[in-house]
Amino acid sequence: MTASLAPWITEASAHAAEIDRLALAFSLLIAALSVPVFLLLVVFAIRYRRGRKVDRRHAPDRNVWLETSWALIPFLLILIFYVWSTSSYIDLYEPPDDALEINLVAKQWMWKVQHPGGQREIDELHVPAGTPVRLNMASQDVIHSLYVPALRLKRDVVPGRYTSLWFTADRPGTYRLTCAEFCGTDHSTMGGRLVVMRPADYARWLAESDLDPSLAEQGAQLFRTLGCSGCHGSGSTVHAPPLDGLYGSPVPLDDGRVITADDRYIRDSILLPQSEIAAGYPRIMPTFRNLLDEEQVMKLVAYIKSLRRQGWKDGP
The missing domain is CATH 1.10.760.10 (Cytochrome c-like domain)
Structure with a gap:
């Protein structure tokens, strides 16, 4: 399965599906809160337009409970989304202890991957499906940013420090990865592929790859x-x-x-x-x-x- 044609639609991990649910639910909430306001704006603009003979006196009483609920209910709903999104964000910085560690070096204009067993790749990253993977990343020159749309993940790779990114890709296939930070004249060519393989296929790929010392x-x-x-x-x-x-x-x-x-x-x-x-x-x-x-x-x-x-x- 190749999913590079629509990376904003393809979901290659449970995290990607959760981010899509979060974005969709939040969009529906914003629509539910804003659509009535805009509809009332149109209604009032038509009803109380200049020259229209209508009663423009303020209402003599107010519904305190209605006004309070209009402020309190959206606040509680947005608070739920805050807790939901914060939980997902914190999870990105807590990789499992048994995650497969792979080193990645970014440099103008390529991604160099080093597997623990000595296998090397350039602009490709092979990983087993259903296995937590942690990328230990460093930049050789300028700021880069590893972006895998199908995983809904992006992390800056900064010179002079290590950054890490972990994920569990659960759908075998080939997905696009790219640099999302302008890094020089050939920035647009700095891309590659994330290849998610079934565990047996990944083990076979490791065995057949050119092997350097670990x-x-x-x-x-x-x-x-x-x-x-x-x-x-x-x-x-x-x-x-x-x-x-x-x-x-x-x-x-x-x-x-x-x-x-x-x-x-x-x-x-x-x-x-x-x-x-x-x-x-x-x-x-x-x-x-x-x-x-x-x-x-x-x-x-x-x-x-x-x-x-x-x-x-x-x-x-």
Whole structure:
């Protein structure tokens, strides 16, 4: 099934269907509240037009309950929509713990996708149907914005920081993805395809794709090439923070704050090492800002995250 001809109609996920219901219900509410007003405007304009002999005296009494309900009922209805839309918005920022993590790098003018197993794509994103997918995204140059109309999802991809987007596509098919932020002269050509496959077909696609080492393995090789193990290795004489079990753990800083070692913290520690210094460690970490691109940084982050899993396996 190809649904790129009408992306504003096609629904590729339960979230898209919910957004459409929300938009339709809110439109009906606005129509119900506004149509009587405009109809009465027309009626009054005709009835009380200049030269028409009608009684223009104000009514001697008022219906307080009618006036109160006219203000209170719309307020309560709009409040329901506020709770409904807020719940959907919050859900977009709470991906499931078991979501399939895929890295995506935006650059003029393409989308580069890296799967955990080492599969790579350009301007295409293959995902299994019915499986939560989390995209860890970064920009190599300027602000981009990943937009998938069939999912009713759009997220800015900003240089210098990580952004994420998660979804569960439940309808196999091919859907359009594009950049919704003007990013340069060839912005209009920066598009691609979201390919939602049945789980068995996706597994077959993974097996048949050209396979590079996994992201964690590529990160481990880069870790050694850059000489990082000389300071962070277990046998190092340099006093540097250990990395085993680091990811997801609280990190006390020398300014008294305690933060969680997430993707953002690891990235900044590589590119902006002086911005957040772990308590009890000297300021000797060099910056790799001019040596690594976003793809290489993502590989290092994947490697350090794999040390987290190894730490859990081996215990403290």
